[in-house]
Amino acid sequence: MNAVSLAAAAKAAAQDLGYEACGITDLAESQAGAALTRWLDRGLHGEMRYMERQAPVRREPTRAWPQARSAIVVLDNYYQPHAEPAPGRGRVARYALGDDYHSVMSAKLEQLAARLVAVAGGGQFRAYVDAGPLPERELARRAGLGWIGKNTMLIRPAVGSFTFIGVLLTDLELAPDEPFEADRCGTCRRCLDACPTGAFLEPRVLDATRCISYLTIEARGAIPEPLKPLVGDWLFGCDVCQDVCPWNVRFATETGESRYLTRPASDWPTLVEIVAMTERAFDEAFAETSLERAGRSGLARNATVLLENAQARGAAECPAA
Numbered sequence: 001m002n003a004v005s006l007a008a009a010a011k012a013a014a015q016d017l018g019y020e021a022c023g024i025t026d027l028a029e030s031q032a033g034a035a036l037t038r039w040l041d042r043g044l045h046g047e048m049r050y051m052e053r054q055a056p057v058r059r060e061p062t063r064a065w066p067q068a069r070s071a072i073v074v075l076d077n078y079y080q081p082h083a084e085p086a087p088g089r090g091r092v093a094r095y096a097l098g099d100d101y102h103s104v105m106s107a108k109l110e111q112l113a114a115r116l117v118a119v120a121g122g123g124q125f126r127a128y129v130d131a132g133p134l135p136e137r138e139l140a141r142r143a144g145l146g147w148i149g150k151n152t153m154l155i156r157p158a159v160g161s162f163t164f165i166g167v168l169l170t171d172l173e174l175a176p177d178e179p180f181e182a183d184r185c186g187t188c189r190r191c192l193d194a195c196p197t198g199a200f201l202e203p204r205v206l207d208a209t210r211c212i213s214y215l216t217i218e219a220r221g222a223i224p225e226p227l228k229p230l231v232g233d234w235l236f237g238c239d240v241c242q243d244v245c246p247w248n249v250r251f252a253t254e255t256g257e258s259r260y261l262t263r264p265a266s267d268w269p270t271l272v273e274i275v276a277m278t279e280r281a282f283d284e285a286f287a288e289t290s291l292e293r294a295g296r297s298g299l300a301r302n303a304t305v306l307l308e309n310a311q312a313r314g315a316a317e318c319p320a321a
């Protein structure tokens, strides 16, 4: 089978598996390598030391697996209209409301690989979702799937940015797509102005140490005092810079992947329950969800901040308080 037919077979299989989109690129040096170096030199990654360790691979993706010839990049839509948190609960970013996307995506990428082995009569594959050292948004842009918005998200026309990115490297040669070169943000700057913590230093440059997603998921220490009130009611992650994006307002549609949908609002533990949770209760409540990443103490820290914020809001609203 030639490179063009293999690329077509990969896209047909991806569509069949329910992916929103699929594109192909090679493993050439990342064009965002210099931006990554500047970001790290300014310390904008905070405690995420793995970003320093993985930087050489992120700049030169071929280092991840030298035999790899092509990258098959897929987008999986996870959008769901926001379920407002039930009383006494915190707000959870949409991407984390359902089953852990790492497992869902990895299983689907394995199925994609199996289908390609069947049509190509061989080939080796390695799947990456989030945790690996690949520059996933840059690979998606190069595979023609969208552009990197001012909020640093990969945005696809007529879809938006509520998508996970998955990458399947292979030693097979597949015909690459044209990179997405246009910048469709134009003069818009809604995401930059809406960010509750002012985390964008300039378009496409995020100070992760101010980002609510980093503060509530990645950071291991205390949330800095001045940022605590700005976290508002976000228990885990944040969606503000995507919610305000016109490309999402206009095009986001509910995912067809039932595993990404939220559980009933009342099934989420309350903030008070989270603060008091034992390790075992935490494991039972959040097993197989993305919230596991914060750990029991991380989630309890977040819940404490949210309770303080709610108390401050109550005091501001009630003249008798």
Ligand code: B12
Binding pocket: 032, 035, 036, 039, 048, 051, 058, 093, 094, 095, 129, 130, 131, 132, 133, 134, 135, 136, 137, 138, 148, 151, 152, 153, 154, 155, 161, 162, 163, 164, 165, 166, 203, 204, 205, 206, 208, 211, 213, 214, 217, 218, 236, 237, 238, 239, 241
């Ligand atoms: C570290 C990380 C984070 C960090 C840092 C985020 C960041 N913006 O860098 C934190 C914890 C804050 C984070 C948060 C989130 N993340 Co995250 N994260 C990652 C991870 C592991 C690496 C990203 C990275 O390399 N960052 C370093 C920066 C420098 O690189 P970059 O983001 O790829 O893009 C830069 C270059 O392309 C360059 N660039 C490109 N063009 C241009 C042009 C100009 C002019 C300039 C100056 C720069 C420039 O600048 C970009 C931004 O700095 C990836 C998975 C992966 N392996 O790639 C997921 C990933 C990026 N995250 C993802 C998601 C879903 C999120 C959240 C939405 C989760 C949430 N709801 O809370 C938020 C979004 C916050 C935001 N606005 O970015 C998805 C994004 C999917 C998509 N459609 O874009 C990814 C791809 C995981 C996945 N496999 O699906 N994340």
Ligand code: SF4
Binding pocket: 194, 195, 196, 197, 198, 199, 200, 206, 210, 211, 212, 213, 237, 238, 239, 240, 241, 242
């Ligand atoms: S995820 Fe929230 S805190 Fe982080 S950059 Fe976007 S709006 Fe700002």
Ligand code: SF4
Binding pocket: 149, 150, 151, 152, 184, 185, 186, 188, 189, 190, 191, 192, 241, 244, 245, 246, 247
């Ligand atoms: S809100 Fe506007 S500037 Fe920000 S990513 Fe969307 S289109 Fe681009």
